Amino acid sequence: MAVDEGVAPAAKTGDEGTVHRLKPNAIGLLGVVFMAVATAAPITAMTGNVPFIVSSGNGIGAPASYLVAMVVLAIFSVGFTSMAKHITSTGAFYGFISYGLGRSVGLASGLLATFAYVVFEPALIGIFSTFATDTLKDQTGADIPWWAFAVLMLAINATGTWFGVSLAEKLLVVLLATEVTILAAMAISVALHGGGPDGFTFGPVNPVNAFQGTSAGLGLFFAFWSWVGFESTAMYGEESRNPKKIIPKATMISVLGVGVFYVFVSWMAITGNGEANAVKVATDNPLALFFNPTEQYVGHWAVVVMQWLMITGSLACGMAFHNCAARYMYALGREGVLPSLKNTIGRTHARHGSPHIAGVVQTVVSGVLLAAFWIAGKDPYTGTYVLLAILGTMAILVVQAVCSFAVLAYFRSHHPESRHWFRTFTAPLVGGLAMLAVVVLLVSNMGVAAGPESGSLVLKATPWLVALIAVGGIGYAQYLKKLSPERYRLLGRTVLEETKER
Numbered sequence: 001m002a003v004d005e006g007v008a009p010a011a012k013t014g015d016e017g018t019v020h021r022l023k024p025n026a027i028g029l030l031g032v033v034f035m036a037v038a039t040a041a042p043i044t045a046m047t048g049n050v051p052f053i054v055s056s057g058n059g060i061g062a063p064a065s066y067l068v069a070m071v072v073l074a075i076f077s078v079g080f081t082s083m084a085k086h087i088t089s090t091g092a093f094y095g096f097i098s099y100g101l102g103r104s105v106g107l108a109s110g111l112l113a114t115f116a117y118v119v120f121e122p123a124l125i126g127i128f129s130t131f132a133t134d135t136l137k138d139q140t141g142a143d144i145p146w147w148a149f150a151v152l153m154l155a156i157n158a159t160g161t162w163f164g165v166s167l168a169e170k171l172l173v174v175l176l177a178t179e180v181t182i183l184a185a186m187a188i189s190v191a192l193h194g195g196g197p198d199g200f201t202f203g204p205v206n207p208v209n210a211f212q213g214t215s216a217g218l219g220l221f222f223a224f225w226s227w228v229g230f231e232s233t234a235m236y237g238e239e240s241r242n243p244k245k246i247i248p249k250a251t252m253i254s255v256l257g258v259g260v261f262y263v264f265v266s267w268m269a270i271t272g273n274g275e276a277n278a279v280k281v282a283t284d285n286p287l288a289l290f291f292n293p294t295e296q297y298v299g300h301w302a303v304v305v306m307q308w309l310m311i312t313g314s315l316a317c318g319m320a321f322h323n324c325a326a327r328y329m330y331a332l333g334r335e336g337v338l339p340s341l342k343n344t345i346g347r348t349h350a351r352h353g354s355p356h357i358a359g360v361v362q363t364v365v366s367g368v369l370l371a372a373f374w375i376a377g378k379d380p381y382t383g384t385y386v387l388l389a390i391l392g393t394m395a396i397l398v399v400q401a402v403c404s405f406a407v408l409a410y411f412r413s414h415h416p417e418s419r420h421w422f423r424t425f426t427a428p429l430v431g432g433l434a435m436l437a438v439v440v441l442l443v444s445n446m447g448v449a450a451g452p453e454s455g456s457l458v459l460k461a462t463p464w465l466v467a468l469i470a471v472g473g474i475g476y477a478q479y480l481k482k483l484s485p486e487r488y489r490l491l492g493r494t495v496l497e498e499t500k501e502r
Contacts, residue, residue, distance in 0.1 A: 031173075032236045032250040033257075038172045039229025039324065040258050041317030042265075043179035043309055044127065049222045050266045051286030056448065057219025060275050061209030063267040065223040068210045070259030072434045073227055076400065077255050079407035079428030081248035084234055086415060088243045092234035093399050094331055098492020099414075100406025104481070106492040108473030109399045110332055115469055116395035117325035118362060119388045120229070122369040124318030125153050126384030131311045139304065146380045150370050153315060154363055157322035161359030175316035179309045180261070182302060186290065187268035189297035196293065197274040204267045204275070218448055221441040225393055226262060229320065230254045231400065235327045269293060325362045330355035335490040337476075378453075386450055387458045390442070395466050397439045404432030 027035075053062040083096050093113045098106025129146035136142045160171060194200055203209060213219060233250040236243075270278040272293025282289045294302045333345035345358040373384045411424035418424065443463060447454040480488040 027236055028241055029246050029250055029253075032233050032246055033253050034172050034176055035236060035320055035323065036230050036233045036250060036254040037258055038176055038316045038320035039232050040227055040254075041124070041179075041313050042176070042258065042261060043183060043306070043313035044124075044317055045226035045262065046183060046265055046269070047287060047290050047306075047310055048127070049226050050269060051282040051289045053219040053222045054270065054279055054282035054289065055286065056214055057222060058210055058213035058216045059219075059279050060204045060270050061206070061212050061216075062219060062223070062270065063204040063263045064207050064210035065216075065219045066226070066259065066262040066266060067205060067207060068220065069223040069227065070255065070263065072431070072438075073224070073230065073255050073259070074252070075427050076404060076431030076435065077231075077251050078423050079404055079431055080231060080234075081251050082418065082420075082423045082428075083407050083410060084247045084251065085244050086418070088247070092231065092328075092331075093403050094328065095492045096234070096403055096410075097399075097406040100408075100410035101402070103488060103491035104474045104477035105402065105406075107337070107477040108470045109402050110328065110492065111469050111473040112395045112466065113399045114325065114328035114332060116392040116399070117229075117321055117328055118365055119369065119392040120321040121157065121318050121325060121362065122366045122373075123385045123388035123392065124314055124321060125150050125366065125370060126373075126380040126388070128153050128311060128314035128318055130379075130381040130385070131307075131314055135307045135311060139307070147370075147374060150380070153318055154367055154370075156315065157319050157366075158359055158363040160319055161323055161326050161356065161362075172316050172319065175312045179313040179316070182294075182306050182309050183261075183265050183290075185298050185302060186272070186294040186306075187265045190268040190272040190293050193297055196272040198271070198276060201271060201275055204270045205263065215445065215448065217441045218445040221438065221445055221449065223262075224397075224438050224441075225389070227255070227258065228393055228396060229317075229324065230258065231403075232320070232324045235324055272297060322359070322362055322366075326355045326358040329358035329361060333358065335492075336487055337491070339487075382452050383456075387453055387456055390446060390449060390459065391462045391465065394439065394442055394462055395469070397435055397442065398466060398470070401432050401435035401439065404428040404435060408432070 050062055053065060054060065058065055080096075083100070087095055087099055094106055094110030097109040129149040132149040133144060133146045136144060190196060191200075210216065210220065231251065233247050233254060236247075269290050273281050273289060278289065281292065290306065291303050294306055329345045330348070333341035334347075336342040345355070345361055347357055348355055369388070370384065373380075373387075376383075378384050378387070405428070407424065407428035411419050442449075446459060446462065450456065450459050453459060477488065477491060480491070
């Protein structure tokens with residue numbers, strides 16, 4: 001199939017019909033990696049999650065909890081990437097699960113994944129707005145309301161999606177490079193100075209310590225939370241060059257690269273403060289866990305820069321989630337899950353090949369959610385960010401677990417030449433069970449994770465909302481199967497003609 005890289009041509013579906021498709025060959029390996037790593041938001045994960053893990057989770061074992069999470073997610077990714085070599089679809093989990101466990105479970109998973117990414121964007125806008133208002137007030141004295149920054153981020157995200165993935169990639173490269181550099185500068189400086197007041201100690205990376213502390217389950221959950229979005233690599237398959245090779249590589253690079261970085265940076269932050277003092281510092285002044293060693297071993301200027309990069313890091317993360325949400329909406333829309341969606345969110349921009357209408361819809365939904373939380377008097381960080389992040393994380397973890405079992409089922413009936421005792425059986429089985437265990441960790445620690453919002457109606461409704469969406473997806477798929485079989489046949493089956501399921 002000949003492709004004009006300047007436009008977004010039509011693509012054939014797995015059955016009949018024609019749909020709009022995204023711009024091909026728009027992004028390479030590094031671009032896909034940057035988009036995936038941006039959803040993890042290294043500086044937000046480190047400065048936001050590590051102090052909480054140290055103070056309320058597994059104490060100095062925080063780096064060990066990241067080590068455990070990295071191993072589990074790498075095992076999960078083995079099965080995930082095995083399937084990515086055969087299927088390329090912007091729907092990612094939606095397409096994978098549809099092929100592995102059937103269209104009904106696929107639609108339910110697609111709706112859950114879409115819902116997760118939809119709520120992740122306003123969550124990140126909440127923490128971005130908090131970082132921005134606090135930093136400007138501390139450093140310039142300017143007192144700007146948080147909602148002004150929320151509007152700014154909504155506009156930036158909408159613009160990035162409208163003009164296509166290549167523009168978003170360029171912005172994220174710059175933002176990610178700076179936040180990774182400042183965290184690495186702190187960590188390397190501590191290492192070069194031979195560690196902190198207690199010297200260079202290995203207790204923080206001892207795997208046994210991942211299961212110690214005040215609440216090991218809470219610490220492990222927050223470690224897994226720090227990777228949310230890494231699987232978004234598969235969403236960019238249709239826009240990448242040679243997706244059968246790029247997507248598996250990008251996924252493993254994202255998991256292992258981010259994991260090694262998390263372990264090293266959190267280890268050096270604890271070491272820089274001293275094992276004996278780290279828990280107290282994280283409890284009394286969470287950000288000081290990173291600011292103290294940065295100021296001592298790099299300089300005060302680096303602390304100032306780090307504060308600004310916490311703003312841009314959360315912006316990068318929110319931008320990546322916006323792109324993910326738009327692509328999931330587009331994937332559902334172009335297959336006509338509802339007929340009215342095919343010519344709205346299922347369309348792509350004639351010139352940029354972007355899911356521009358889906359991007360606008362996502363902007364509106366995010367704006368409505370932010371307005372609702374604002375009217376309800378919720379703090380943009382302890383309310384909006386925490387509650388929506390927990391809600392989205394539960395939904396995406398359930399989908400990840402289901403995807404592992406979909407890999408198992410898929411390779412039992414497809415591609416005997418690709419079956420392997422570890423890659424297509426053991427890894428997805430272990431990965432799926434581990435993901436279910438993480439869901440249990442989340443449910444059992446939701447109240448503590450929510451902090452001051454532990455009594456919130458949104459938090460109490462979280463498991464029920466996830467269950468309702470899943471059941472609704474299965475029910476609607478069965479409705480289509482009975483009354484509109486031609487639409488049912490398309491569920492999760494739209495793939496590139498030149499990279500079709502094989």
